[in-house]
Amino acid sequence: MAVIEIEPSKGGLSGTLEVPGDKSISHRSVIFASLAEGTSKITNFLTGEDCLRTVDAFRSLGVEIEQDEDELVIHGNGVDNLNEPLAPINFGNSGTTARLMSGVLAGLPLFTVAYGDDSLSKRPMDRVVVPLREMGAAISGRKKASLLPLSFDGTTLRGKDHNLKVRSAQVKSSLLLAGLFAEGETSVTELGQTRNHTEMLLPQFGVDLTVKGSTITIKGGQRLRASDVHVPGDISSAAFFIVAAAVTPGSELTLKNVGLNHTRDGIIHVMKAMGASIETDIHSYVGKEPVGDVHIKSSTLTGATIEGEMIPNVIDEIPIIALAATQAEGTTVIKDAEELRYKETDRISAVVDNLNRIGANVEAREDGLVIHGGGTLNGGTVDSQGDHRIGMMGAIASLISETSVIIVGKECINISYPSFFSHLDKIRK
Numbered sequence: 001m002a003v004i005e006i007e008p009s010k011g012g013l014s015g016t017l018e019v020p021g022d023k024s025i026s027h028r029s030v031i032f033a034s035l036a037e038g039t040s041k042i043t044n045f046l047t048g049e050d051c052l053r054t055v056d057a058f059r060s061l062g063v064e065i066e067q068d069e070d071e072l073v074i075h076g077n078g079v080d081n082l083n084e085p086l087a088p089i090n091f092g093n094s095g096t097t098a099r100l101m102s103g104v105l106a107g108l109p110l111f112t113v114a115y116g117d118d119s120l121s122k123r124p125m126d127r128v129v130v131p132l133r134e135m136g137a138a139i140s141g142r143k144k145a146s147l148l149p150l151s152f153d154g155t156t157l158r159g160k161d162h163n164l165k166v167r168s169a170q171v172k173s174s175l176l177l178a179g180l181f182a183e184g185e186t187s188v189t190e191l192g193q194t195r196n197h198t199e200m201l202l203p204q205f206g207v208d209l210t211v212k213g214s215t216i217t218i219k220g221g222q223r224l225r226a227s228d229v230h231v232p233g234d235i236s237s238a239a240f241f242i243v244a245a246a247v248t249p250g251s252e253l254t255l256k257n258v259g260l261n262h263t264r265d266g267i268i269h270v271m272k273a274m275g276a277s278i279e280t281d282i283h284s285y286v287g288k289e290p291v292g293d294v295h296i297k298s299s300t301l302t303g304a305t306i307e308g309e310m311i312p313n314v315i316d317e318i319p320i321i322a323l324a325a326t327q328a329e330g331t332t333v334i335k336d337a338e339e340l341r342y343k344e345t346d347r348i349s350a351v352v353d354n355l356n357r358i359g360a361n362v363e364a365r366e367d368g369l370v371i372h373g374g375g376t377l378n379g380g381t382v383d384s385q386g387d388h389r390i391g392m393m394g395a396i397a398s399l400i401s402e403t404s405v406i407i408v409g410k411e412c413i414n415i416s417y418p419s420f421f422s423h424l425d426k427i428r429k
């Protein structure tokens, strides 16, 4: 396992950064372009390991995908020309690949098998398998198909109205993709708003769908046509540097071309509510996705309560919000976030173990965290436990610790942010 030691900051962070492309939009671009007829070009694609798993999944289904750094050219031949893979498909560490591809594989007239790494093999798949089976999908797998490996024996799916029981964009997207292959109409009614990239991007590929309140309806049997996509910067990656600049004295930082979709920008609202000095300006749109620059200056923070509808908006940002909360005056309470227990690690435990190990005062709750702020961090060792967001949280903690922080298992950061350490070096004074 690779280890890195990071020194505390001497004078803060400064300058300008452009974070890599959005992970959620990168996955969706590859999926939609691979199902489409014609050639699509994807630019500013995130070359993190998770998104490359989605690329490999479609290569094994016979789609020709050329990659030149962060540009992909995808030669789609339509869903009727996908091939049955010779070998099982490896979804690696990627929950998004696993859930979204399950919706695709369930509806293709092919036999496929898929598996993942140790972490992904523990994450719940019944959240997609159960509703997909209700549409007629023939899926088998470990522990009554609640866990990977799964096999898909392509059958004809029937459209269905789904009422989701979890707040999950992955489940919503999986069922909408299955709905594309199903007979009749499929609708998905969400428990609360989750990221809406699927319903924003599918129409760009020629798909007709309607969004009414919290219900999205899609007709089966539609053909996708090729479309170019420019992927905006990933706000979930930007979040690490937003917090870093907010909590490291003497910082002033600009993050350029960040995706500021309102279903994803909760980190900005939460940090502002805690007293952070942040300005955003939306300067353009790529497709329907708003893009802007984010300016952050260091300031003093106060504790806040983060709960309810806000949680899905900041679900991947909670580890770094917890770090910010260790620096705030007073207590921060994070509730309604039991979904954190089903990520790459149990992120409630991983945050508590690691932050307390370097001197913070954080308590676990069944559905969240209580962070007693205002203390100093000593430094020490953070174990990523193979979770990219825990590794990056540890790296940012080093900036404000008394002594350096050693990150054990730094390689997992390549899952979502391969240029993370070079970006950190670039903005250190």
Ligand SMILES: O=C(O)C1=C[C@@H](OP(=O)(O)O)[C@@H](O)[C@H](O)C1
Binding pocket: 023, 024, 025, 095, 096, 167, 168, 169, 170, 171, 173, 195, 315, 316, 339
């Ligand atoms: O749809 C997506 O692209 C994602 C949805 C979220 O997962 P859930 O839908 O499981 O909450 C998020 O944690 C993940 O990083 C990406």
Ligand SMILES: C=C(OP(=O)(O)O)C(=O)O
Binding pocket: 023, 050, 093, 094, 095, 096, 097, 316, 343, 344, 389, 416
């Ligand atoms: C939870 C995450 O991703 P996934 O579910 O795709 O593994 C994440 O990126 O924080």
